[in-house]
Amino acid sequence: MTLSPDTLRQISDLTRTHYQDSAESFREGTADHDVSQNIAALLRHIEGTEPFTIMDFGCGPGRDLKTFSGLGHRAVGLDGTERFVEMARDDSGCEVWHQDFLALDLPDAYFDGIFANAxxxxxxxxxxxxxxxxxxxxxxPRGVLFCSNPRGDNQEGWNRGRYGSYHDLAAWRDFMTTAGFEELEHYYRPTGLPLDQQPWLASVWRRVG
Known part of the structure; x- marks a missing residue:
């Protein structure tokens, strides 16, 4: 089924509203999440000389912006939720862009890496x-995209006030390779657990061409 422009606007608006209304609790609930494995996965594949210019796509309240900046990189955040943008700017001191994920306006060939976590x-x-x-x-050219998403059986829809699409590895590979990326690595999280207890699929990709 094709989603109409009106439906897409509703998806975007209602998902942003969910995060806007729960911004404080989201910041408190995710402040101590350890994503160092994901940050390291992005950084080890970026070529060239540090510091790198990195976009934290969907930066939320700015937790990971502070980490990238603290490591000496130029970190730029992007989020569609106004309250998250305010939090991220205040907490990280980084530049943060307020943009709808479905209506992006991005500079060409600007970033060494993109961190798209959850x-x-x-x-x-x-x-x-x-x-x-x-x-x-x-x-x-040859820039690197890290992404981590809850995996599923290629279904999508509403889940507790947010819209989500839940892909398996084969489907995600197809999306990424068709878009002009080559796979560098993938793994499941949290580490050290059986696969059926690892709901997150993390993967790292290089821009081809």
Whole structure:
């Protein structure tokens, strides 16, 4: 089924409203999440000389912006939720762009890496090729995209006030390779648990061309 422009606007608006209304509790609930494995996965694949210019796509309250900045990189955040943008600017001191994920306006060949942690699953599947194309275009040649998403059986819909698309590895690979990326690695999280207890699929990709 094709989602109409009105439906896409509703998906975007209601998902942002969910996060806007729960911004404080979200910040408190995620402040201590350890994503060092994911940050390291992005950084070890970026080529060139540090410091790198990195976009935290869906930066939320700014937790990971502070980490990238603290490591000496130039970190730029992007989020669609106004309250998150305010929090991230205040807490990290970094530049943060307020943009709807379905209406991006990004510079060409600007970033060495993109950190998309727990965010791309909010993009409806029909819009994902376009959004991935925009992320590819804002990466420098051979730039690197990290993404982590809750995995599933390629279904999508509403879940507790948020819209989500839940892909398996094969489907995600197809989206990414079609968009012009090559796979560098993938793994499941949390580490050290059986696969059926690892709901997150993390993967790292290089821009081709």
């Amino acid at each position: 965010v791309l699953f909010h993009i409806p599947a029909q819009e994902l090729p376009r959004v991935l194309g925009q992320l590819r275009a804002t990466l420098k």
